[in-house]
Amino acid sequence: MKTKLIGIIICMLLIATTLVSAVNVNQKNITPTLFDADVPIWEVGDSWTYDINKTIRSDLNETMKYVLTGDIILSVKDDTGDYYILEGVGESISILGNIGKLNLRSSRIITVNIEMVVKKADLAISSYNFMFKGIVFIVLGPIILPFPIQLHEWRDSTFTPDQPVLPFPLFDGKNGTLISALIDEEWGLTMFWDLISIDTGDVSWHSTFNDYTCTATEVTIPSGTYDVYKVSDYAQGGGNHIDLYYNATVGNVVEIYFKMYNGDWHDWWLIQKLRLKSTTYTP
DSSP states (O other): OHHHHHHHHHHTTOOOOOTTTOEEOOSOOOOTTTSOBOOOOOOTTOEEEEEEEEEEESSTTOSEEEEEEEEEEEEEEEOOTTEEEEEEEEEEEEEEEEETTEEEEEEEEEEEEEEEEEETTTOOEEEEEEEEEEEEEEEETTEEEEEEEEEEEEEEEEEEEEEOOSOSSBOTTOEEEOOOOEEEEEEEEEETTTTEEEEEEEEEEEOOEEEEEEEEEEEEETTEEEEEEEEEEEETTSSOEEEEEEETTTTEEEEEEEEEEETTTTEEEEEEEEEEEEEOOOO
């Protein structure tokens, strides 16, 4: 289960927005080769929206697999003290997957909630809580059977000390090693209003995403073209890999790509991509 926990570190970077106050970001932004990028200052109401495409599988035979798409929308809830509190929800979430030979398709009754505590000084993550609930239906070919299955997944994680993910200040050519935090996590996946348990547990371990490189580059996504610092984090020992594309004008990453490997399979168990759609942040 260790590899599952690595993905939690990166989820804190899904800092997003409410759709009502979002503004389009279809423009080119600050050239990072001219300025070092320091830690941004966020305020209550600052927000970002990302589209997400996430695939998880239980084993190489894909006994259980699901693909989640939609928008992840989070915002700054509290900026008092030394930490930000971030909250978020999913919008237009869709899930396709299978449990064994049962093919599943999500209904419109899907809820995704996230809460994170992030240190102001360096955006290191202190805690992360994730919860998913929803109704899915069994699918036979083109036929959706009228048999609902309720799923509930949650993950609660704390990091000691706080786990940095972007090595501020960012500048072209920077490289080094991030600190390794002790991660305490509890998780669960149940069906039918928690009556049937699929997977539950808890574990403590030290993070392995430590070695990083930082380069100035350009990235193009549907919302625009951005000058960015690309921070690539590598797990010591190889396998897991994360690319973070940070832009100072939006005060956050504009794209995230990461792939998590299972040491027993020597292959991936999670692949996820997020791309910025809109933001209310101003520097």
